[in-house]
Amino acid sequence: FIKPLMSPDATMREINAVNSENQKNILSDTWRINQLQKHLSAEGHPYHKFSTGNLETLEVLPKARSVDIRHELIKFYQENYSANLMHLVVYAKDTLDNIQSLVKNKFREIQNTDRSCLHFPGQPCTSEHLQILVKAVPIRQGHKLRILWPTTPCIRHYKEGPSYYLSHLIGHEGKGSLFYILKTMGWATSLYAGEADWTYEFAFFNVVIDLTDAGHEHVEDIVGLLFKYIDLLQQSGVCKWIFDELSAICETMFHYQDKIPPYDYVVNVASNMQFYPPDDWLVGSSLPSKFNPGMIQLVLDELNPNNVRIFWESTKFEGHTSMIEPWYGTAYSIEKITGSMIQFMGLQQWMETAPNEHLHLPAPNVFIPTDLSLKNVSEKAKFPVLLKTSSYSRLWYKPDTMFSIPKAYVIIDFSCPYSRNSPEAEVLTCIFTRLLMDYLNEYAYDAQIAGLYYWINSTDNGFQVTLVGYNHKLRILLERVVEKIAKFEVKPDRFSVIKEMVIKDYQNFKFQQPYQQALYYCSIILQDQSWPWNEELEVLPHLEADDLANFVPLMLSRTFLEYYVSGNIEPSEAESMIQHIEDAFYNSPQPISRALFPSQHLTNRVIELERGISYSYLAEGLNPSNENSAIVHYIQVHQDDFMLNVKLQLFALIGKQSAFHQLRSVEQLGYITELTQSSVFGIYGVHFFIQSTVKDPRHIDMRVEAFLKMFESKLYELAHDEFKRLVNALIDMKLEKHK
The missing domain is CATH 3.30.830.10 (Metalloenzyme, LuxS/M16 peptidase-like)
Structure with a gap:
């Protein structure tokens, strides 16, 4: 803001970063159609322009016209960066006097050249x-x-x-x-x-x-x-x-x-x-x-x-x-x-x-909350408490002790052993959850407009229902969702539409970013009992509405329900909600579901990687038009352990910025460059994932190994005061209140 160097080297690095980002977007339909809309507008209007830039616009074409791009960059800075055009917001736990003093100290040297704000008069479309x-x-x-x-x-x-x-x-x-x-x-x-x-x-x-x-x-x-x-x-x-x-x-x-x-x-x-x-x-x-x-x-x-x-x-x-x-x-x-x-x-x-269908305006919204009062819960538990347990369910409950808002959060996790025992079961569970959302849409849309949301998603062990929003009418929506699950019927016309959508989702896997595909392959290799996407796509076209109609009763025949209820809800309300659900599934004369057998309470497992051995999985890019390649460099570290978890968090905190600086900013391997900590079913590790158009995956992997050796030396050389500062930063992150 005050005295930017904009050195030739830094300028070139940023040009390469812009180009790398553009390469990431080049096969994104969102970016493509957005630019097509711009292209089909008045050529003299700013809206018409290419909105992001690339190596051709920032390096090749300017050089061909003998334009010094760094000179143009400095000129742009001088013409537009003026204090009178800037707005500053400081968010801090301090007095206004101290904040004002801090702002003056840090920003007073920004020049005010009294520039006018840019305007773009005229319409882009003639x-x-x-x-x-x-x-x-x-x-x-x-x-x-x-x-x-x-x-x-x-x-x-x-x-x-x-x-x-x-x-x-x-x-x-x-x-x-x-x-x-x-x-x-x-x-x-x-x-x-x-x-x-x-x-x-x-x-x-x-x-x-x-x-x-x-x-x-x-x-x-x-x-x-x-x-x-x-x-x-x-x-x-x-x-x-x-x-x-x-x-x-x-x-x-x-x-x-x-x-x-x-x-x-x-x-x-x-x-x-x-x-x-x-x-x-x-x-x-x-x-x-x-x-x-x-x-x-x-x-x-x-x-x-x-x-x-x-x-x-x-x-x-x-x-x-x-x-x-x-x-x-x-x-x-x-x-x-x-x-x-x-x-x-x-x-x-x-x-x-056009068809002469009965279009009409919406009716008044019945889900608008009118009771926004806060519940007076006597026991202010800091952590979730086990309120109820049985052979077929567990209820965890936590009242709102921090936010004091009239909202609640409900999760119902259906553990269904039959939902994941084959590629067909995996796909049918997915179609089942999407059909439920489809059936509920016109009813629950008013709830969404009024601030009450729900989701039904397939999970590793079955499916999950989530409701979040104002608690006043949450019970009404919950009961309708439960009713749709308990009385599920397959409508052949909607089955065909959802099946078509799911097939396209699978077919479009090959158009995901390469780094996303690499993360998927890493996950599928490590997780026990998971089915690759191509096997699921293979069975999809052969599934019919009758297959789902036969599958859902089987899937629901043995279940275990785990509930989490929190927010502006009293314990008795939580228990009443759960009782309603269990009456629907377990307590009728001909129950939809029965408790799991002990042997059906399965634990998700991760393949253990042997120490001292490096494993490689190579996959050819599925989209020949995508020039990007990617690697995921995964290091499996330990099983869930309090002390080791904290050490790994500290490692990731210190390493994240160093990895970004070295691998992206200095070596410019790719726009998407990240080090993250990972936890899969209680197994902790770290991921490096990098996507690039300039280097092949083997070279990138070698550079990750080189970074780790360099970073090891850096850790040993870390001064005690700097180490304590980083430890305190992690402590501050953990002490930060939930938002």
Whole structure:
């Protein structure tokens, strides 16, 4: 901030780091479609530019034009780094006088050259960039539809919240919503709506829909339904009760929000200081409170067919496109949506031929909490206590003794031995949990909007249900989730959709980052009783709805339930919840489930690596287009032990920064370079994982070994005072209060 050197060597290192990051992103569909949207905008507008840079833009092209990039960097610094453009937030446990003194001491030398803030007037999309249909070829399997409109930036009207109001309605997932209809038709698996890429001068309102194979064949109907829903909003008018409901939800969420980590908090507030007046620095746009139907109507009017940009992504377009985006190489074609085109391409025709489904506005949200009082629990336990145990369950309980907020946290862990005894069982368990989420979605969506969340995930031993949020109506949601599990039925049409999604997830494994694949292979090799992804993919296409219908009763026939209940809940409430669950599974005349046999209480195991022997597992990259390679250098250290755990934590704390500095900053092996401590089923170790386009894995592995030898010497040479400082840093981390 004060006197940056920007030396030639440091500048070149940063150019290489930028290029390495770009190589990491080059096959990311998110980055690719984002740049394609920029590419199809006005060339003279800053929005059009390549947003991240690479070696070509920062080294090759400047040299070809005899441009000194370091000189340009210093010039950029001098033109933009001025004290009057900066905002500082300090988060500290100290007096304001001491903090002010510290700030003056550290920052007073920053020059104030009275620079003006950059502005980007004008719209990035002219008429030639509107009413377009763009077909693009993604990297990953699947289909996605993005409908965009340039709109009035809502940052200027943050208290009126026009985009928040519209995104709530267009993105709703309850009965009568656009997504509910698309899901019922079997055309979509997710839908997002909201403002994006906003500045003071321009913004876009996006609707992003993940399509099924059937949905890909009905894009015209889907776009027509979207515009029918927008027409419904026009006909219904702006509803004050909906705005008031959203405003009340925001008010509650703001006042009872979870503690934000200090690092994130100071970044958020510093960003807010750039956009909002002082009274709203801590709030930002979190509290829409002024009902302004005219402002909402203004943005709604902009969501019209004359203003639209449609981006349709599908691997089925491969070989049927005519253009290439220059920076990421995305293949695409572009067509104008006008009346002169083929008849079915007209937007009006799409609206007229769309299914005549019953779209309607959402009903009032029954999950909004009205009782936010705190429970008076007599015993303030610092640690979870075992409240109840039996042959088929264990209940752990801990009241809130720190945060004093009206929220609760419930975990129900279903241990099911039959859920993981074959690749087929593994896949069927996954489909089962995803179907449960699918069945519950339209009911539980209101709970999510009101701040009550749930997840159902498959685990190493079965599956797990998690509920977190305001405790007032948590029991209502819990009972519905339990009912869906206990009375599970397979709907063949939804089974087919979920199966299609799961198959694509497995097929897209090869498009994960190489370091992610390497971490997966390391895990699969070390863990006992795990099935490789390709075996699971092999069995998937042959599974049918009847297979799941036969499997679920078997999976649930023997279970052990472990509960964890914490937060603003009394012990009697926790026991009552658990009793309801056990009545549903164990206590009926024909129980769904019985307790596990003693031999079925299995412990997950990890393969023990013999000391003195190095093991290598080599895997060929699955994506020929990805130039990155990666290694995971894993060192297995010890079984769970209090003293050894702390020593390993200290090793990782000291080594993390040294490894990053040496292997990434100095040797520049790759943008993704990390040393982390790992714990797998009570077996502790450390991981180095590095992804690179400049060096092969064997060379990187040699450099990791060299680093370890160098680091060993560094540890022996560490001064006593420095060692104590690092020990105290670890102590401080452990004493830090939970957020």
